[in-house]
Amino acid sequence: MTKKLTDTERADALSTLPLWSPVQGRDAISRSIRFKDFNAAFGFMSRVALMAEKLDHHPEWSNVYNRVEIILSTHDAGGLSERDIALARFIDAAAASA
Numbered sequence: 001m002t003k004k005l006t007d008t009e010r011a012d013a014l015s016t017l018p019l020w021s022p023v024q025g026r027d028a029i030s031r032s033i034r035f036k037d038f039n040a041a042f043g044f045m046s047r048v049a050l051m052a053e054k055l056d057h058h059p060e061w062s063n064v065y066n067r068v069e070i071i072l073s074t075h076d077a078g079g080l081s082e083r084d085i086a087l088a089r090f091i092d093a094a095a096a097s098a
């Protein structure tokens with residue numbers, strides 16, 4: 001069972017993820033990403049989806065044309081865990097090379 005991060009672990013991890021913001025009212029982080037067009041956005045989502053399956057850890061997300069809104073939280077733990085941090089790092093790398 002994945003554990004929630006402690007307050008210190010959470011703060012340390014978030015300081016290394018400047019593009020992510022805490023979600024108000026819940027233990028989760030979010031990032032909004034704008035791509036060149038729908039093709040770039042959906043290509044990114046496909047790459048993240050394959051990794052999410054591999055990690056058995058899935059984002060809450062939505063897409064409108066070239067924008068993807070992502071929320072990460074660990075449902076089994078009821079909050080942010082190191083799995084969210086790992087997925088956030090993968091997402092940042094995938095978005096940077098899109």
Ligand SMILES: C[C@H](O)[C@H](O)[C@H]1CNC2=NC(N)=NC(=O)C2=N1
Pocket residue numbers: 056057058059073074075076077
């Ligand atoms: C059964 C399956 O392993 C679990 O439901 C996984 C799937 N993907 C998941 N994704 C996220 N974000 N949080 C979870 O707790 C989670 N649990």
